[in-house]
Amino acid sequence: MTTETAPKPTRSALRPTDATVLVTGAGAGIGAATALALAQDGWNVAVGYAQNDAGAAEVVAEIEDGGRRALAVGGDIGAPGAAEELVAQAAELGPLLGLVNNAGVRHDGLALQLTDEEWDAVIATNLSAAFRLTRAVLKRAVRARYGRIVNVASVVGPRANGGQANYAAAKAGLIGMTKTVAVEVARRGITVNAVAPGFIDTAMTADLPRELVENVPARRPGRPEEVADAICFLASDRASYVTGSTLFVDGGMAA
Secondary structure, rough: OOOOOOOOOOOOOOOOOEEEEEEOOOOHHHHHHHHHHHHHHEEEEEEEEEHHHHHHHHHHHHHHHHOOOOEEOOOOOOOOOHHHHHHHHHHHHHOEEEEEOOOOOOOEEEEOOHHHHHHHHHHHHHHHHHHHHHHHHHHHHHHOOOOOEEEEEOOOOOOOOEEEEEHHHHHHHHHHHHHHHHHHHHHHHHEEEEEOOOOOOOOOOOOOOOHHHHOOOOOOOEEEEHHHHHHHHHOOHOOOOOOEEEEOOOOOOOO
């Protein structure tokens, strides 16, 4: 008498071997660390940048030295029409099925002092550009029935931080957008998640007071590579059943 055993469950979708991911703001900091980590995990990487062409070129060279394909794609993501152009460039590497919306800017100031220009610039780059890029990549991912989108938000989104009304609004909006888009495309094999870094040691935080670390339970700033590891997980098939979530990488600040 023989007994039948149930087949082992398999993942519903696996990333195509030639899939490409676009990482914005990848010339340095979190973006550069993320581009390198995703390349090590098997993605072809389009290294997005606005002004740091030298940094982007270094990241591309390191990825290619590691045996993966990479391409630097430059442009102001906040400009109208930039999203479609960047996506078209990135797709030259292979099917564009991944996106990391990492690029961001800061213009800090108390709400009474913020100008319209400072408000608009932060919303345009940190939120509106992320939406346009997401929309452009989704058009391809839906057809392929596979996609991974990770938005780099911030602990400042759900947690007040005086002097950053514009930045907080953009990052809170990014988290809300993440949840909504995730629900819309979940049946298509596409996951949409966010990471919310805290105080990370990058050029963007170089001008912030070091005593802010005292507010971090871990009592140290985070490293770009620690955020990149979280992004890499969410962009992998290991996270194929994780969508609409926000993963805090903040040393306990949001606890």
